[in-house]
Amino acid sequence: MKAAGLxxxxxxxxxxxxxxFAPDLLATHDPLQTDVRAALQPPSGAxxxxxxxxxxxxxxxxxxxxxxxxxxxxLATALALVTGLAVGALSGIAPRWADxxxxxxxxxxxxxxxxxxxxxxxxxxxxxxANVAIAVTIAAVPVYIxxxxxxxxxxxxxxxxxxxxxxxxxxxxxxxxxxxxxxxGSLSVLATIGIGSAILAxxxxxxxxxxxxxxxxxxxxxxxxGRNVLGQAWWISVFPGLAITLTVISATVLGRALRAxxxxxxx
Amino acid sequence: xxxxxIRSAGILASVVVVLWGAATLAFxxxxxxxxxxxxxxxxxxxxxxxxxxxxxxxxxxxDRPPLVQYLSYLGGLLHGDLGRSYxxxxxxxxVIGRQLGPTVQLTVLALLIALVLALAAAxxxxxxxxxxxxxxxxxxxxSSPVFxxxxxxxxxxxxxxxxxxxxxxxxxxxxxxPAVTLALxxxxxxxxxxxDGIDAAERQPFAETVRARGATPARLVLRHSLxxxxxxxxxxTAYLVGSLLGGAVLVETVFARPGLGRVTLAAIVNRDLxxxxxxxxxxxxxxxxxxxxxxxxxxxxxxxLGASGxxxxxxxxxxx
Numbered sequence: 001m002k003a004a005g006l007x008x009x010x011x012x013x014x015x016x017x018x019x020x021f022a023p024d025l026l027a028t029h030d031p032l033q034t035d036v037r038a039a040l041q042p043p044s045g046a047x048x049x050x051x052x053x054x055x056x057x058x059x060x061x062x063x064x065x066x067x068x069x070x071x072x073x074x075l076a077t078a079l080a081l082v083t084g085l086a087v088g089a090l091s092g093i094a095p096r097w098a099d100x101x102x103x104x105x106x107x108x109x110x111x112x113x114x115x116x117x118x119x120x121x122x123x124x125x126x127x128x129x130a131n132v133a134i135a136v137t138i139a140a141v142p143v144y145i146x147x148x149x150x151x152x153x154x155x156x157x158x159x160x161x162x163x164x165x166x167x168x169x170x171x172x173x174x175x176x177x178x179x180x181x182x183x184x185g186s187l188s189v190l191a192t193i194g195i196g197s198a199i200l201a202x203x204x205x206x207x208x209x210x211x212x213x214x215x216x217x218x219x220x221x222x223x224x225x226g227r228n229v230l231g232q233a234w235w236i237s238v239f240p241g242l243a244i245t246l247t248v249i250s251a252t253v254l255g256r257a258l259r260a261x262x263x264x265x266x267x
Numbered sequence: 268x269x270x271x272x273i274r275s276a277g278i279l280a281s282v283v284v285v286l287w288g289a290a291t292l293a294f295x296x297x298x299x300x301x302x303x304x305x306x307x308x309x310x311x312x313x314x315x316x317x318x319x320x321x322x323x324x325x326x327x328x329x330d331r332p333p334l335v336q337y338l339s340y341l342g343g344l345l346h347g348d349l350g351r352s353y354x355x356x357x358x359x360x361x362v363i364g365r366q367l368g369p370t371v372q373l374t375v376l377a378l379l380i381a382l383v384l385a386l387a388a389a390x391x392x393x394x395x396x397x398x399x400x401x402x403x404x405x406x407x408x409x410s411s412p413v414f415x416x417x418x419x420x421x422x423x424x425x426x427x428x429x430x431x432x433x434x435x436x437x438x439x440x441x442x443x444x445p446a447v448t449l450a451l452x453x454x455x456x457x458x459x460x461x462x463d464g465i466d467a468a469e470r471q472p473f474a475e476t477v478r479a480r481g482a483t484p485a486r487l488v489l490r491h492s493l494x495x496x497x498x499x500x501x502x503x504t505a506y507l508v509g510s511l512l513g514g515a516v517l518v519e520t521v522f523a524r525p526g527l528g529r530v531t532l533a534a535i536v537n538r539d540l541x542x543x544x545x546x547x548x549x550x551x552x553x554x555x556x557x558x559x560x561x562x563x564x565x566x567x568x569x570x571x572l573g574a575s576g577x578x579x580x581x582x583x584x585x586x587x
Contacts, residue, residue, distance in 0.1 A: 108288035111554045112547075113506075115513030123535040123543045124296050196410060203412050204517055208532055223415060227521065230418060231426040231433070238422075241415035248410035 006257055009250035016247055019066035029057035031064040031217045040233045050235035052225060056215075058236060062243050065217040070247055072129060072211070073199030076136035080144050080198075081191045083137065088148020089183055092156065093175065103149070106142045114139040118201050119210075127210040129218075136201045140194060147190055151183040158182075189262050192255035196248035203244050219244050278562055282555045287341075289551030293544035294340050305329065349548060350541040354534075359545035362530060370526035373518070374511040376442060377449035382504070384454035389461040389496070390488060405455040413514055417448040417521035434523035445522045449514050453507050460503050464496025471495075498569050505561040509554045512546075 019026050029047070035055035043050045049058035091102045109117065121135035155161060156179055164174045205211050206220030214221065219240040226236030305320045305327075324330050328339065343350065349359035392401040408416070424444060425433045432441050468474060469492050477487050512527065519528035527546070534542035 104284070104288070108285060108292065111285050111289070111509075112550055113510035113513040115510065115516070116546075116550055119513065119516065119531065119535055120296065120543060120547060123538065123540070126538075127536075200410075200412050204414065207412070207414050207517065208520060210535065220412070220414075223412070223418060227418060230422050234422050234426075237415070237418045241412060241418065244415065245407065245411040249406060252406065252410055 002257075005253055009253040012246055012250045013254070016066050016070055016243075019063045020070060021067075023060075023064045023066070027057070027060040027063040029060035031056060031060040032215055033057075040229065042233070043235055049239045050233065052222075052233070052236045053229060058222075058239055061217040061222060062219070062239050065219050065222065065240065066243070068129065068212055068216065069203060069206075069219040069244065070199060072133045072136070072202040073195055076133045076140065076198045076202065077191050077195045079133070079137040080140040080194070081187050083141050084144020084148050085180070085184060085187055087141075088145040089152045089175075089180060091145065092149045092152025099149075102145075106145050109142040110146075114197070115201055115204060118205060122205060122210045127213075129212040132202050132205045132211040135205065136198050139201060140198060143194075144187055144190065148183050148187055151186050152179060155179045155182045185262070189255065189259045192258050193252060195251045195255070199244065199248055199251070278559055282559065285555055286548075286551055289547055290341055290344055291337075293547040294337055296540060296544060296547070344548070349545040352534075352539055352542050354537045354539045354542075359541050362542055363527065363545055363549060366525060366527050366530045369524060370512075370515050370519070370528060372442060373445055373449065373515060373524070373526060374508075376446040377453065377511060377514075378504075378508065380446055380450035381453035381457060381507075384450065385457035385461055385500070388454070388458040389465060390493075393462070393465075401458070405459055408451045408455040411452075412517075413448060413452055414517045414521045416451055417445070417518055420444050420448055421521070441522075441524070445518050445524060448521070449511060449518045452514070453511070456507060457500050457504055461496045461500040464499050465492045466496075468492035468495035494568055498565065501561055501564060501568065505557045508557045509550060512550055512553070 015026075023031075033056060035051075038047075038051050038055040039053055041047055041051045041055075047057050047059065049062060052058055052061070087102065091099050094102070112120075117139040118132075118135040121138050122131055125131040125134060156175075161174055161178045164178050165171075169177070202211065203220035203223075206218050207224045209221075209224060212218045212221060214225070222240040223237055226233070226240075230237055305323050321330070328336060331339075340350075347360065349363075351357065352359055352362050355362055388401045388405075392398050421433065421444065424430050431444050432438065435441050465488065469487065474487060474492060477491055482490075512531075515526060516528035516531050518524075519526045520532060527549075530542065531546050533539070534546065
């Protein structure tokens with residue numbers, strides 16, 4: 001049962017990856033092609049997910065949106081991971097005062113809800129796909145910094161690092177070879193679970209019109225477009241949302257399995 | 268007595284640090300904005316000469332050195348002055364004050380619904396199929412964008428069944444769907460933590476003792492393990508209260524309701540930075556108040572935290 005769930009999650013994410021890299025294999029229609037005569041058609045053989053207000057094929061737009069929607073979340077998570085590792089690990093070996101200052105700043109960032117931080121960053125940088133990725137990164141990064149710092153402090157005095165030092169491995173080399181990989185391991189688990197919330201935050205910003213602009217296909221933006229015709233055409237709002245939810249569920253299920261494995265190994 | 272005093276002083280110090288940090292962050296938001304603040308405020312279409320821009324700059328005090336601006340901003344905050352909105356040409360406190368009501372109604376109702384749902388799920392779906400259903404439902408809710416949940420509820424309950432109005436804020440019925448939308452993810456998170464806490468408590472030796480005394484499972488949960496589970500759920504709830512403001516931005520947009528969320532979004536789209544800064548301060552204030560309240564509530568739930576401050580339960584080996 002558990003294994004079946006993991007397989008389904010993995011297959012769905014593979015499908016999303018395929019949609020992101022080779023959308024034409026999955027969708028035959030052009031995501032930008034408007035056709036007013038075919039506007040607001042319910043799902044049918046010709047348009048499996050129906051059409052939107054301008055007669056664009058919803059399936060094609062969901063498929064072509066994968067690269068942007070999942071990509072922004074993935075990019076933001078990768079950036080948060082790298083920044084968190086760099087800042088957190090350095091904070092873990094920094095002098096006490098520098099560490100204290102960094103941690104207080106992180107604490108203050110943690111005091112704000114993530115989505116509000118992302119909104120404020122977009123307010124300062126201005127809207128757009130790249131800025132949404134940066135905003136989601138900044139909103140997510142305090143948690144990564146915290147974990148990286150704690151892990152660095154723990155691993156620095158771990159036995160295998162002590163052993164390396166006794167074998168006359170240099171301070172810097174011991175840090176890079178024996179502390180950083182361990183920290184990276186725990187951050188990766190956090191990141192696998194964090195991809196889901198990054199995708200949700202990015203979709204939220206796009207929904208508010210702060211991300212990629214029309215006519216680009218993007219899941220959150222499509223939901224915003226569907227809101228005004230919700231009474232007549234449920235399919236415009238249901239399918240992109242379903243794509244987001246299934247992506248996030250899959251990432252979460254895989255992330256939890258990974259965490260359980262790591263914890264099992266550590267115990 | 269002196270311990271309580273030290274504890275209060277500690278709380279007060281962290282309150283001041285968080286508020287000062289938020290104010291500094293809000294102030295920096297003005298400074299690191301790309302481009303000239305006055306041009307941003309006038310918009311790209313404005314045909315305004317440099318002299319007029321200089322005049323506006325002097326009016327807003329933007330021609331003074333950064334440190335002076337920073338100090339006068341902090342000074343204003345101490346008097347409850349958050350500056351003036353660029354767009355609406357009125358004090359930020361008034362902009363926020365006017366729209367506070369609908370959002371407070373929305374978030375308070377959402378929090379109540381969330382707590383009831385989480386408590387019900389944690390208490391009544393503890394084992395077997397019911398537990399599986401609840402755990403799956405929580406995963407789905409937490410993985411769905413909150414605005415999508417709102418759209419689905421609208422499609423089903425407003426457009427198809429016609430039970431609730433589609434938009435607006437005039438009647439109490441308009442509040443139901445938005446509050447439920449905002450409540451669902453919060454309920455799922457609290458429910459997870461509450462259930463884990465109760466389960467962990469019932470694995471401890473004291474639970475065995477209570478059972479050996481002949482207490483029913485219901486009595487064990489209500490009198491004992493719920494208290495243990497509630498401690499971490501309370502901390503999480505405090506954190507989530509702040510996040511309701513972020514959620515309100517999305518929910519108010521979906522349901523076309525007036526409120527602080529809409530004010531925030533408009534301020535961001537129009538780059539009305541004094542209002543954005545005001546929202547930052549409000550969010551920090553909510554965080555601080557909620558955390559102080561939780562700090563005071565914790566000893567009521569867990570008496571061990573009472574007079575002696577933070578107290579870690581000794582490991583079982585030590586207690587013997």
